Amino acid sequence: MSPLVEGFGSLLDPTVLLCIAAGAVLGMLVGAFPGITATMAVALASGFTLSLDPLPGLAVLLTIYVSANFGDRVPAILVNTPGTPASIATTFDGYALAKQGRAGLALTASAFASAIGTFAGLLLLMFAAIPLSRLALQFGPAEMFALVAFGLTMMVGISGGQIVKGLMAGALGLLLGAVGRDPITGDPRFTFGVLELSDGIPFIAAIIGLFGIAEVFDQILTHRTGSGPAPITQFGRWFPRRSDWRVMVKPLLVGSGVGGVVGVVPATGGDIAGILAWDQARRVSKHPEKFGKGSLEGITAADTASNATLGGSTTTSLALGIPGDSVMAVMIGSMIVWGIQPGPSLFTNNPELVYSIAGIMIVATLLALGLSLLRMRSVAKLLDLPRHFLWTVILIFCMVGTYAVNNSVFDVGVMLAFGLVGLFLRRFSVPAGPVVLGLLLGKLAESNLRRALEIGGPSNILTSPLAMAILTVSLLALLLPPLRAAWRRRRTAGAAAPTR
């Protein structure tokens, strides 16, 4: 049987379909709650999905990933608060449309744009993943090390202008990744005789702590009553007319292109793609003056691009084993626990799984679109849920979910400790993403660097054109943003000087 038929055929299992349905509802809900990101939700869910078989487990996680990127548009449009970072650009025009009494149209147009964007990204997964994995099969230790460095620097490079802090976070993550056995000799390092640490820091516990618990702790620490705008209650008409569709065509194309490209770049996600596509669509629009004031083109471009990254980041994660975004970092962690190693060998050893993943994402998209079109008044009501219920539910699910991974109270302790570490990072604006990436890729980076150096010394890396090209791009990704900022500062200062 061909991997394509086998992969898609496995979705007919009722358990898998049930898991997709559960994931879709869960994803819509977590997306709709501001403060619960898709990363946090997938991290939370991975606590209990690890008790399932890989395919049903992946069905839950992937569907949450997809449908959270539909649900998060609701608060972005109705209360001007992104449900997850991926819907930041949705607020630019979504809330303005809602204030004009066109919330219904904004919600449905956003849902259609999100679905079309996801399908565009999935086309990329279906057609680009195999060639990319074939290329990656040619990689030796030097190239693999360069690729890991590339993944890390991309995440650091997008750390909101906090390059040094991002690098510190990456180094901390790599250092934490050194806990456990030496990847070459097997000697214990930093285990303090604790058996649970011999395989390294429990990854799922660490990410639930860094993303889930830290967010709740931060909300508890800073919460003030009576803040935030009141939700919109007048929805207007719901479905786009033919004239609206005509307006949406160009931003759909722009969004799909931008999202596909941004999604493939390791560690970048829907937030960046949405903002970039919104800006590109404004440049090519006949009515750029309407952007930010309730433009259907603006919301369409932003949401298409944001969801088109899903296919791109899945492609990078499966083909190269390097997380395409932070959700994929969590997902790769779960796959490793299941004994599935993402990377080029996945396409040789489990080709049907790749098609199953694409199939799950297609079904999840259709389901999420269907749920989105079920007029979201009821979801909007959930935005009024008191915070003390939300905090309590997240805390207890994080604790029990983490315990369930290995039936280990030690893991729960690690999760709470990482929650406090994550809180510290948030309070001092240090990005948590590079810590997770360092923790995940630490062993891979160390073993490949050491192997490369053992084989032929530093020249083994310096004489590999591919490794050097990847490392050069990594270096440019790190250096270009601060250099550009410095150049802008100098130009602004130069322009202001004569007027003083």
Next chain:
Amino acid sequence: MAAARPSAPLRELVPALAGAAVAVGALVLAAQVPEKTGLTSFSPRWWPEALAYVLLGLSVLHAALALLRPRATAELPDPASRTGALRLTAMLLAVLGYGVLWYFVDFRVSTPVLLAALVHLGGGRGWKALLVFPAVVTAVLYLLFGVLLKVPL
């Protein structure tokens, strides 16, 4: 509110100091990792020590940048409130207490107690918040993890 907070340069020194402390701690701990000869030319200490030196260097660089080029106050995260800090501490103590209680008392009894405590500390009042909500959430957790996923709770 922002006036009561430490100034941006001083605030930015905290992650630099924390990074330096972690790096020094890692160097001390790495020196205690046993070294065996023969297998490879790199000892198990090599990678963590290299990373610790990188982290130390970055911490120094960050401290220098923080003093020379302070960030604007507008870039700082939302300020913490005194009530929030007390609430968080109380919730953490409740979670630690739950860890002890769970060891001695069944999950179905200890969990509603924790949930009621957390809701109360979060500001929830009334019988629905303090009785019905903990009972329902415990039932969902027990059904999901204990019954369906067979986790020994």
